[in-house]
Amino acid sequence: MSRSPRVPEPVSPFESGTWGTPERPCPSARTLASHLDGELAHGAARLVEAHLDACPACASDARRLEGLSHCLRSWARTGGATEAPPRLMSRVLRTVAPEGAALRRDASRSRRTTLLAVAAAALAWVGGGWLAVAERGAASGAASPPSSAGVPALVTEVAASRRPELGAAADPGEPSVSGELQAAWARLERIPGAAPMTAPSPDGDRWVAALLAGSSGEPFDPSGSARAVLGDGATSTGVEPTALQRAKARWLADRRRWLDDPRTADPTAAGVSVHEVFAATTVSRDASAVEPASRATGGLALQAIRAADRGEAAREATRGPAPYDLLAAVSAGQARLLPDAEGDDGTSIGVEVRPGARPILLLAGELFEGGVADRVLAASALLAPGPQTVRLRTRPLARPVGARGAATDRRPTAMGLVAGPELRALLARDDDDATLDALVRAQVVGAGLVGAEGSASPGLLALYRDDAAARSVRARALGAALGDDAVGFVATDPDGRFQGLERVDVADPVRADLLARLLDGYLAEGRTRSVGDAPRAGLRGHDVLAAISRRGPRLQRGRGLEPVTGLLFVGEAARSVLVPDYDR
Amino acid sequence: MDPAPSSPLSPASGPGRRSDDDLLVRAGRGDVEAFGALVARHQGAVYRYCWRVFRNHHTAEDLAQEFFVKLFRHAPRYEPAGHFTTYMYRILTNLCFDALRRRKRRKATEAAALDPVLSEGTDLEPVAGDVDFDAALRRSEAHDVVHDALSALPSEVRKAVELREIEGLSYREIARVLDLSGNEVKVLLHRGRKLLARALARTAVGRDFGLGGGGR
Numbered sequence: 001m002s003r004s005p006r007v008p009e010p011v012s013p014f015e016s017g018t019w020g021t022p023e024r025p026c027p028s029a030r031t032l033a034s035h036l037d038g039e040l041a042h043g044a045a046r047l048v049e050a051h052l053d054a055c056p057a058c059a060s061d062a063r064r065l066e067g068l069s070h071c072l073r074s075w076a077r078t079g080g081a082t083e084a085p086p087r088l089m090s091r092v093l094r095t096v097a098p099e100g101a102a103l104r105r106d107a108s109r110s111r112r113t114t115l116l117a118v119a120a121a122a123l124a125w126v127g128g129g130w131l132a133v134a135e136r137g138a139a140s141g142a143a144s145p146p147s148s149a150g151v152p153a154l155v156t157e158v159a160a161s162r163r164p165e166l167g168a169a170a171d172p173g174e175p176s177v178s179g180e181l182q183a184a185w186a187r188l189e190r191i192p193g194a195a196p197m198t199a200p201s202p203d204g205d206r207w208v209a210a211l212l213a214g215s216s217g218e219p220f221d222p223s224g225s226a227r228a229v230l231g232d233g234a235t236s237t238g239v240e241p242t243a244l245q246r247a248k249a250r251w252l253a254d255r256r257r258w259l260d261d262p263r264t265a266d267p268t269a270a271g272v273s274v275h276e277v278f279a280a281t282t283v284s285r286d287a288s289a290v291e292p293a294s295r296a297t298g299g300l301a302l303q304a305i306r307a308a309d310r311g312e313a314a315r316e317a318t319r320g321p322a323p324y325d326l327l328a329a330v331s332a333g334q335a336r337l338l339p340d341a342e343g344d345d346g347t348s349i350g351v352e353v354r355p356g357a358r359p360i361l362l363l364a365g366e367l368f369e370g371g372v373a374d375r376v377l378a379a380s381a382l383l384a385p386g387p388q389t390v391r392l393r394t395r396p397l398a399r400p401v402g403a404r405g406a407a408t409d410r411r412p413t414a415m416g417l418v419a420g421p422e423l424r425a426l427l428a429r430d431d432d433d434a435t436l437d438a439l440v441r442a443q444v445v446g447a448g449l450v451g452a453e454g455s456a457s458p459g460l461l462a463l464y465r466d467d468a469a470a471r472s473v474r475a476r477a478l479g480a481a482l483g484d485d486a487v488g489f490v491a492t493d494p495d496g497r498f499q500g501l502e503r504v505d506v507a508d509p510v511r512a513d514l515l516a517r518l519l520d521g522y523l524a525e526g527r528t529r530s531v532g533d534a535p536r537a538g539l540r541g542h543d544v545l546a547a548i549s550r551r552g553p554r555l556q557r558g559r560g561l562e563p564v565t566g567l568l569f570v571g572e573a574a575r576s577v578l579v580p581d582y583d584r
Numbered sequence: 585m586d587p588a589p590s591s592p593l594s595p596a597s598g599p600g601r602r603s604d605d606d607l608l609v610r611a612g613r614g615d616v617e618a619f620g621a622l623v624a625r626h627q628g629a630v631y632r633y634c635w636r637v638f639r640n641h642h643t644a645e646d647l648a649q650e651f652f653v654k655l656f657r658h659a660p661r662y663e664p665a666g667h668f669t670t671y672m673y674r675i676l677t678n679l680c681f682d683a684l685r686r687r688k689r690r691k692a693t694e695a696a697a698l699d700p701v702l703s704e705g706t707d708l709e710p711v712a713g714d715v716d717f718d719a720a721l722r723r724s725e726a727h728d729v730v731h732d733a734l735s736a737l738p739s740e741v742r743k744a745v746e747l748r749e750i751e752g753l754s755y756r757e758i759a760r761v762l763d764l765s766g767n768e769v770k771v772l773l774h775r776g777r778k779l780l781a782r783a784l785a786r787t788a789v790g791r792d793f794g795l796g797g798g799g800r
Binding site for chain 2: 091
């Protein structure tokens with residue numbers, strides 16, 4: 001580089017690498033850059049400025065540095081990236097909303113515990129003081145130390161009363177299998193003949209293989225009423241729907257037999273997938289995903305079975321990881337919604353499933369907001385973990401006005417959590433049964449899957465009949481009636497009109513037995529349709545599940561009980577690789 | 585070179601406007617609305633940063649999303665000390681450059697013809713009817729040249745240069761983001777500028793910006 005002669009500068013007291021000496025007349029390039037970056041102290045900057053005025057070589061270097069800076073900023077300004085795409089915000093909020101809810105719950109619990117601890121401490125202090133006064137009056141005057149023994153005991157009790165949720169995330173946003181579940185998994189691995197899922201994708205293959213065994217090999221007609229949802233593998237193997245349906249029937253029968261008596265039946269002989277059985281019994285994550293959606297429609301508070309059957313090793317041994325809901329799977333990097341998968345007609349979305357430890361359960365009615373149109377999933381799907389790309393049918397609900405993806409991004413709602421205002425407004429109307437049925441099927445998860453012909457449950461519809469005030473009261477009453485230790489029934493008359501709401505506690509074996517007889521009574525009399533929830537506490541929960549599973553055929557004929565909450569809904573979804581496409 | 589351009593992520597000010605720290609602390613308690621406000625405030629800067637690293641809109645969008653999700657998950661552990669900017673850039677640079685490293689590794693092992701990375705920067709953008717295609721081409725070439733020169737820098741050097749020149753962070757902030765001393769930042773910047781000036785000096789865009797010829 002050709003440089004002009006340097007002008008000597010006085011010694012600068014401001015630089016550690018001193019410049020301005022005859023040996024080193026100019027500031028270093030780093031000093032110059034620091035000056036141009038505004039990082040030099042005022043005095044040092046003044047000296048550099050003065051030097052630049054007098055030294056053409058340094059001034060040239062400074063201009064070059066400024067040119068580079070302008071070049072980079074100009075590149076950044078005009079490089080094509082201007083604004084974030086409008087959907088970024090909604091994508092982010094959809095992902096974090098469930099985790100936010102979990103954080104809020106945790107915070108609320110923590111506050112409760114703290115309040116209890118404070119209250120207990122206050123009580124202990126007051127009690128201790130009272131005792132001390134009493135003792136001072138009664139005894140020899142020796143002062144008692146203030147007692148605080150009750151405080152930790154109380155807090156411990158409060159903490160212990162919280163049952164663990166198997167399969168729930170230990171850390172919000174980090175879906176993981178709880179310690180309890182991991183222990184069950186470890187036990188499974190020790191059972192001879194059990195086939196724990198070690199590699200995810202072969203398991204999915206096994207499902208498909210089980211489905212296709214004995215099939216006719218006739219060409220598959222995707223316009224038929226049944227649809228394989230495991231992935232492209234299932235739909236491209238050339239099997240026509242009735243063959244698939246036959247395979248499904250066999251497959252389900254095997255599993256029902258096993259569910260009826262898991263202690264004697266060999267799960268591997270019945271071809272029972274480990275995580276599939278778990279999915280049928282422990283669905284807390286999924287329930288937490290769908291519950292708010294249900295609530296938003298003024299509908300049922302869906303309750304999930306919590307696997308509390310800890311005493312039953314055989315059953316525990318069959319549990320695999322609880323399935324993810326879609327959001328959790330996306331958060332965990334096990335699934336991705338394909339950005340280009342949304343057709344202009346909004347009838348499908350594409351999901352890329354990556355290898356992972358847990359299957360993914362998508363519930364019919366799950367709401368997908370944004371993009372071309374708000375949509376709900378048309379049919380439930382259980383996706384095996386493993387590399388595959390699946391296209392899932394959706395039903396468009398409301399097409400936003402304006403450009404692609406423009407309308408819903410402004411709504412800070414989250415996928416699967418809040419129904420859109422249009423839908424809520426529609427649900428508030430008094431419509432005929434057909435319209436109501438369609439609306440309920442679209443929004444209230446579970447309603448579409450349980451009925452005999454894919455229709456909404458009459459019991460559920462009964463909740464929505466009559467005037468809006470009555471609906472609201474019933475929904476609230478049902479929500480209040482169903483708890484960890486109770487099942488609820490909506491009684492209807494033969495015409496499907498709402499008759500009453502019943503609640504049965506099942507926290508203890510006697511009550512659970514009563515419930516079983518009650519179920520039988522309902523079934524025998526055939527006069528009542530019900531909305532039932534599974535008990536979530538104690539060993540009896542599993543028995544109720546097994547009992548209801550045994551009555552599956554009767555339920556499917558539309559007679560007697562029609563449980564439409566998390567219990568059978570999720571159970572059915574989890575056990576159905578093929579699900580009826582009720583969007584006929 | 586403008587002295588200390590204002591940081592695009594400087595702490596919020598003005599009546600009724602919550603600070604970034606405050607919003608993130610609220611997000612840590614599960615306040616999704618507060619987090620939404622934070623996203624709205626910074627999504628442009630984050631997206632542009634990701635785009636500049638990858639020059640691919642899909643990747644930038646995915647990474648920006650990943651960044652915000654990560655930010656949300658770290659929020660419960662966030663200790664507000666008025667350093668949101670550096671905290672944010674620390675996560676962002678790590679995220680982007682980790683992804684870049686993985687991508688480069690993959691690129692090295694896959695056949696070039698099959699590598700989707702090669703299609704980066706070729707997004708088809710709608711163009712107006714009266715567009716000057718020559719100018720667009722020249723602009724596009726210029727962008728490629730600058731991007732290539734930046735991409736050729738060692739990653740730490742590139743991070744420092746971009747944080748300073750484009751994001752407008754001070755030396756101290758860069759030092760916090762990259763976990764370096766102030767002197768190390770100066771060294772990285774000096775090295776980066778020298779390499780960039782040398783790479784661009786031979787190009788038309790370099791000459792346009794007066795980078796031709798030598799320098800220290």
